[in-house]
Amino acid sequence: MTLLDVRNLTVTYPGGAAAVRGVDLRLAAGEKLGLAGESGCGKSTLALSLLRLLPAGARITGEILLDGEDVLAMKWGRVRAVRWAGASIVFQGAMHSLNPVHRVGDQIAEPVLLHRRATPARARAKAGELLEHVGLPAARAQAYPHELSGGQRQRVMIAMALACDPRLIVADEPTTALDVMIQAQILRLIERLVSEQDLGLIMISHDLAVLADTCDRLAVMYAGRVVEEGPARQVHEDARHPYGRALSEAFPRIGDPASRFAPRGLPGDPPDPSALPPGCTFHPRCPVALDLCATEDQALREAGAGRRAACVHVDAGAGATAAGQGVEDEDEVRSSAP
Known part of the structure; x- marks a missing residue:
């Protein structure tokens, strides 16, 4: 079953900068798709457009069908309901994404309170469960972001992304700032969660080796367009585009x-x-x-x-x-x- 179907997506910024140009992508539940390319090739713009998180001046055309419903045609109330509960994003640089003056448990519990209408006690309990699910003790919910290591903060970001049981996870270079040992742990964690919960995953990186080791399929972007697509390991080992x-x-x-x-x-x-x-x-x-x-x-x-x-x-x-x-x-x- 197709979970995400992107059709002829184009994103243009003020001044005529075409960041994404006519992209078509499909993703099934339980499938892992990698997006590769240098900085400036449109990967993050594509990711942000999936949940309409682009700045106000951006112009988006095409279709983004999430479980058959066009995200671009949704009213804002419906878009807010789809964020977290339908799809969520793990941003790169957890230290910049987490609020430094709030405990991480409260930050994980917040979307549960808003989208699941849970009681504060249930939301806190859910935060502890999610932390254990990503390999951290529930007691770390009381920690502030600066009290955690880089790998632990990234696990908190993944736990937050899973808070409302979304069907789609978009991971925008989730291991960029981590050393290779922690990077491997985070990648294995993401793979396990996708498999166990039958999620769809879009992982963004400039590193084809990481994507080939993690994803089923790989799409290579250049200047806002997909220039190559195929089985991840084949694209990495025998690319058909220069x-x-x-x-x-x-x-x-x-x-x-x-x-x-x-x-x-x-x-x-x-x-x-x-x-x-x-x-x-x-x-x-x-x-x-x-x-x-x-x-x-x-x-x-x-x-x-x-x-x-x-x-x-x-x-x-x-x-x-x-x-x-x-x-x-x-x-x-x-x-x-x-």
């Missing part, structure tokens, strides 16, 4: 001396959303761009079983792309241009 490949190769791989001593980066930055280049927006940075890439935009097309990529090199029949040949074959690819 941008997805560059993201994957930017991180050294354990056991691979070549990537350890000479990791490949990607020069430049994503384009300004208010001044996008013509044609394929990735072509100014693409190592295998053809002349037509500067004038013709590329739509997502089949790139193998269950996979799509927006690249002129994608051969749907073979399920391959010239991007997979790497930068070394740049001259050969260019010479094959019509």
Whole structure:
């Protein structure tokens, strides 16, 4: 059953900055979808738009169907009811999201009081249960945020997101500020909760390795659009779009001396959303761009079983792309241009 169906979503900020451009995504209950891309590619804007949390000047078009109901067509009273109870967000940087002058138990209990109309005693008891559910003693409900470690604060954020039994969790880089050991614990915790409660999960990160290890499917965003989508591990290990490949190769791989001593980066930055280049927006940075890439935009097309990529090199029949040949074959690819 489809839990979330995003159709042709576009988000434009004042001044004409197109942060999200025609995105289509689907998520089933119990499924984990990863969103990858550099800063400025539209990941967080997409996440915030799912619950209409964008600033007042943002213009949103398209459809966001949550359990078949369009979030963008809801009245504000219905939107407030859907937040927390239908879907919730785990923001990055728990120290900035938690109120420093309130105990964490009170902060977890607040949405239970508001959305479940529970008594104060029941809300406090629920907060303790949620803390134990995410691996913290119920007694930590009396702590202030500064009295907890980074990993503990992130667990509090997850407990808060689960307070009203939502169907969808959006985790916006939930492990960015954590060390690798705590990061692994938080990721395993999220996986367990999604499995046990049959939740839908959208996890946002720039790290394809983390998403490949956690999610079922992976969507790579660039300049506000999804440029590649498919099974998470396949996208990470054998990207069909040059941008997805560059993201994957930017991180050294354990056991691979070549990537350890000479990791490949990607020069430049994503384009300004208010001044996008013509044609394929990735072509100014693409190592295998053809002349037509500067004038013709590329739509997502089949790139193998269950996979799509927006690249002129994608051969749907073979399920391959010239991007997979790497930068070394740049001259050969260019010479094959019509």
